[in-house]
Amino acid sequence: MPSEARTTRLVIVESPSKAKTIAGYLGPDYLVEASVGHIRDLPRNADEVPAKYKGQPWARLGVDVDNGFHALYVVSDSRKQQVAKLQRLAKEVDEIFLATDEDREGEAIAWHLVETIKPKVPVKRMVFHEITKPAIQAAVANPRDIDRSLVDAQEARRILDRLYGYEVSPVLWKKVMPKLSAGRVQSVATRIVVERERQRMAFREAEYWDILAQLSVQGSSEGARSFQATLIALDGDRIATGKDFEPTTGQLRSGSNAVQLDGDGARGLAARLEGRPFTVTRVEEKPYRRRPYAPFITSTLQQEAARKLRTSSAQTMRTAQSLYEKGYITYMRTDSVNLSETAIAAARRQIAELYGANNVPPQPRRYTTKAKNAQEAHEAIRPAGDNFRTPGEVAKELSSDEFRLYELIWRRTIASQMTDAVGNSVSVRIRAVSTSNEEADFSASGKTITDPGFLRAYVESSDDENAEAEDAERRLPNLVKDQPLTADELNAVGHHTSPPARYTEASLVKALEELGIGRPSTYSSIMQTIQDRGYVEKRGQAMIPSFLAFAVIGLLERHYPRLVDYNFTAAMEGQLDDIASGDHTAVDFLTSFYFGSQTSGADEEIARAGGLKKMVTENLSAIDAREVNSIPLFIDEGNRQIVVRVGRYGPYLQRKAAQVAEGEEEAAEDRASIPEGLAPDELTPEKVAELFLAGNGDRSLGDDPATGEAVVVKSGRYGAYVQSGERSSSLFASHSPQTLTLEQALQLLTLPRVVGKDADGNEIVARNGRYGPYISRLKDSRSLESEDRLFTVTLDEALALLAAPKARGQRGAPKPPLRDLEGVDPVSEKPLLVKDGRFGPYVTDGETNVTLRRGQIPEELTLEQAIEMIAEKRAKGPAPKKVAKKAPAKKAATKATTATAAKKAAPAKKTAAAKKAAPARKTAAPKKATATTE
Numbered sequence: 001m002p003s004e005a006r007t008t009r010l011v012i013v014e015s016p017s018k019a020k021t022i023a024g025y026l027g028p029d030y031l032v033e034a035s036v037g038h039i040r041d042l043p044r045n046a047d048e049v050p051a052k053y054k055g056q057p058w059a060r061l062g063v064d065v066d067n068g069f070h071a072l073y074v075v076s077d078s079r080k081q082q083v084a085k086l087q088r089l090a091k092e093v094d095e096i097f098l099a100t101d102e103d104r105e106g107e108a109i110a111w112h113l114v115e116t117i118k119p120k121v122p123v124k125r126m127v128f129h130e131i132t133k134p135a136i137q138a139a140v141a142n143p144r145d146i147d148r149s150l151v152d153a154q155e156a157r158r159i160l161d162r163l164y165g166y167e168v169s170p171v172l173w174k175k176v177m178p179k180l181s182a183g184r185v186q187s188v189a190t191r192i193v194v195e196r197e198r199q200r201m202a203f204r205e206a207e208y209w210d211i212l213a214q215l216s217v218q219g220s221s222e223g224a225r226s227f228q229a230t231l232i233a234l235d236g237d238r239i240a241t242g243k244d245f246e247p248t249t250g251q252l253r254s255g256s257n258a259v260q261l262d263g264d265g266a267r268g269l270a271a272r273l274e275g276r277p278f279t280v281t282r283v284e285e286k287p288y289r290r291r292p293y294a295p296f297i298t299s300t301l302q303q304e305a306a307r308k309l310r311t312s313s314a315q316t317m318r319t320a321q322s323l324y325e326k327g328y329i330t331y332m333r334t335d336s337v338n339l340s341e342t343a344i345a346a347a348r349r350q351i352a353e354l355y356g357a358n359n360v361p362p363q364p365r366r367y368t369t370k371a372k373n374a375q376e377a378h379e380a381i382r383p384a385g386d387n388f389r390t391p392g393e394v395a396k397e398l399s400s401d402e403f404r405l406y407e408l409i410w411r412r413t414i415a416s417q418m419t420d421a422v423g424n425s426v427s428v429r430i431r432a433v434s435t436s437n438e439e440a441d442f443s444a445s446g447k448t449i450t451d452p453g454f455l456r457a458y459v460e461s462s463d464d465e466n467a468e469a470e471d472a473e474r475r476l477p478n479l480v481k482d483q484p485l486t487a488d489e490l491n492a493v494g495h496h497t498s499p500p501a502r503y504t505e506a507s508l509v510k511a512l513e514e515l516g517i518g519r520p521s522t523y524s525s526i527m528q529t530i531q532d533r534g535y536v537e538k539r540g541q542a543m544i545p546s547f548l549a550f551a552v553i554g555l556l557e558r559h560y561p562r563l564v565d566y567n568f569t570a571a572m573e574g575q576l577d578d579i580a581s582g583d584h585t586a587v588d589f590l591t592s593f594y595f596g597s598q599t600s601g602a603d604e605e606i607a608r609a610g611g612l613k614k615m616v617t618e619n620l621s622a623i624d625a626r627e628v629n630s631i632p633l634f635i636d637e638g639n640r641q642i643v644v645r646v647g648r649y650g651p652y653l654q655r656k657a658a659q660v661a662e663g664e665e666e667a668a669e670d671r672a673s674i675p676e677g678l679a680p681d682e683l684t685p686e687k688v689a690e691l692f693l694a695g696n697g698d699r700s701l702g703d704d705p706a707t708g709e710a711v712v713v714k715s716g717r718y719g720a721y722v723q724s725g726e727r728s729s730s731l732f733a734s735h736s737p738q739t740l741t742l743e744q745a746l747q748l749l750t751l752p753r754v755v756g757k758d759a760d761g762n763e764i765v766a767r768n769g770r771y772g773p774y775i776s777r778l779k780d781s782r783s784l785e786s787e788d789r790l791f792t793v794t795l796d797e798a799l800a801l802l803a804a805p806k807a808r809g810q811r812g813a814p815k816p817p818l819r820d821l822e823g824v825d826p827v828s829e830k831p832l833l834v835k836d837g838r839f840g841p842y843v844t845d846g847e848t849n850v851t852l853r854r855g856q857i858p859e860e861l862t863l864e865q866a867i868e869m870i871a872e873k874r875a876k877g878p879a880p881k882k883v884a885k886k887a888p889a890k891k892a893a894t895k896a897t898t899a900t901a902a903k904k905a906a907p908a909k910k911t912a913a914a915k916k917a918a919p920a921r922k923t924a925a926p927k928k929a930t931a932t933t934e
Helices: 016-023 077-090 104-117 133-141 148-175 186-202 263-273 298-308 313-325 341-355 391-397 400-416 505-515 523-532 547-559 566-580 586-594 604-608 611-617 685-695 742-748 795-803 863-876 889-924
Strands: 009-013 030-034 095-098 123-125 207-217 225-234 278-290 421-433 439-451 484-496 536-539 542-545 630-635 640-647 650-657 670-673 699-703 710-716 719-724 727-730 753-757 763-769 772-777 780-783 819-824 831-837 840-844 849-851
Touching (some): 009 016, 009 077, 016 030, 016 313, 016 863, 030 077, 095 104, 104 148, 148 586, 148 611, 207 263, 225 263, 263 484, 278 439, 298 313, 313 400, 313 505, 313 523, 341 400, 391 400, 505 523, 523 536, 547 640, 604 611, 699 742, 710 742, 753 795, 780 795
Parallel strands (some): 009 030, 095 123
Antiparallel strands (some): 207 225, 207 484, 278 421, 536 542, 650 670, 699 710, 710 719, 753 763, 763 772, 819 831, 831 840
């Protein structure tokens, strides 16, 4: 009998690494190929708009707003080669399975694949939440159709973000600065960070005191037992603590009956309590019980990874993506805390094996999602499979980052199904009467854990680094009412109120989640976007807004408040959810937002304003650019208004009279530069005065006794420097323009210093440069460990330094790769590395180099992004060779004779042209209206 014909199937996933893993679970009849993410999108610039649409008035948007918001999708150059390959493969198979992620983005990618490839064979959608053999085989056996409602919701979100970005961003170009961007979620996230900084700027520190008593129990057979207690009340009035003070004024909250002790008062009371008897007045014991935490969702994973592993949101998601694609964890973009029955069973089995059956509760634990507008319920993030692999079992298979994150996920999942932590808590009140008959009440608390339960596996961290860990115990002696105590020490302790803590990526994600803004798939990109745009800078873990962010948010709050309203932005997320569930149509939603029509779900304020289009085009002239670029700080002691101005070349300070008396002329304004890296809340009155002193004129230090020339401290573009005659030298980092002495200045003016000559007669010179202090000989140099060494390094020491090889990191030393991306380019099949080059970090496969875009962080570049960048550069071909150097003699002569004139004319010509042409050009050219995602 003739053999039955084989059915071949093409499985399309999103990433090459996922394709490799899945291919191992399917037989020879399955061909697994990657789309490498989205294969098409709205055009990013004018060059990507097809020729037949270039004349259309809506082409710059990429969305035909007058015809049902029809989207114009184009395949990018970097994807054309892959699309052609998929089209070819689609003709060679009998069936196609679309195995993209099971969320809106994944559903949309599947739909775009069908629309682009246009296959002639049956197409099925297969979904799974973990990449294990049983899950993949189950997905193949139970395919479904593409969910068009999910596609509509994703498309509505994409179009909404395009309309917001392309209509609002030009307002910022005209009124704040060119090349800025606004985004539906990025602007709201930036506003949250700016509002926190405003609170910090308005904060005024307050001081309060209490007394810490070291008390001991006498007469115990075990000897004296000591513990600490804190003063909480005096004559029945509660002693003020930090929570009793207004964060902005430093004053006690209105209506507070607390007593604010100062230093003298606390020390005096401690002296009056010295030697007085202390007595226990109350002992309260309560059982302590703590339930385990729910399994990870996207936001909580990012928060805990930031706290425990010190990784950014992007780093966490990149590592989680790798773990998912390799089959170690379930899908990592989820806001569901549910666990499947098989996962619960696996966790309970493993708890019994590793921690004992007594740590398994009688009934499985089930959790409910608390996130506002939670959607697309997958499982929580957990180890993949029906039998969890312990961290020890996978340690040798994972990179260090992957292992640490896997262990975190494994521990959290296991702990979620363990017994409660139980114990006892005790609260004790103690009283002493001072020599002045004042009744002072003290308090002490203790906690003992009798059964750690889930704490054996996992303890959650806190954003407050000073917070006590949940598994920490505080043991008190066995105390009873009326028990006498002895005060061994009484110390008056001063405290200062602290401003609200800055957001970290983790706490900002938490804030967005609580407000119902953004989605698990967008949190990481939001964090990255607001940093790439220059609105927020990370200093350690803290997120600090720039003055540019203040100007942008100030404009939006004053003139388009609804667009950055938290409730409005969250409501839009809810409307997108309605589209995903089929309860609302995308066209009605977009129409209400863009044109303000009174359709179902329309926002009343947006409708009254005539929709986004009308809002941003009408009354544009009413926006005062000078006003929105001015951030008032305070009025100084000289009755002068201090304002930060956001200018083309950066922010600067302005100082002028707050009020001008009648008949007096308005004084000229003073200006001072704001040093790069200075946070807004660091512009205190003292710092502002210092900056104006450094920036206004010169400070004379005296005369150089050797030359008789004046020695002056000046402020330059690159910071303060000292000058005497034709000699000048930059100040050290440890110097201050206000405190620099004549002696220090004269020492600085000895630089550069000739240390001596080598055996060949070459001079060795000590210099202070842009990258710090160093010695040089001809073209060779070595760094010095400190600036003071410029004056003390000897010839022998210098020769020894120059004889030694350059240390890694020194200029001219061989540079190792910044990162090994742990993968190869699919075309050249060579390893992909990130290196540091003359023009910054770049990705390379050894044949093609691509410089990273501004704002791209080498540590956060994914393998897929690198492959895409190399493919895009390769598709463009080699750069055209320049032939200008072989110009005829006549051209060369012209160049020589006009060089001086060109140097003089070019800047003025460029500036004049820019002032007149820039606004119109930016409004008209889609290239400048870069698409802004959330």
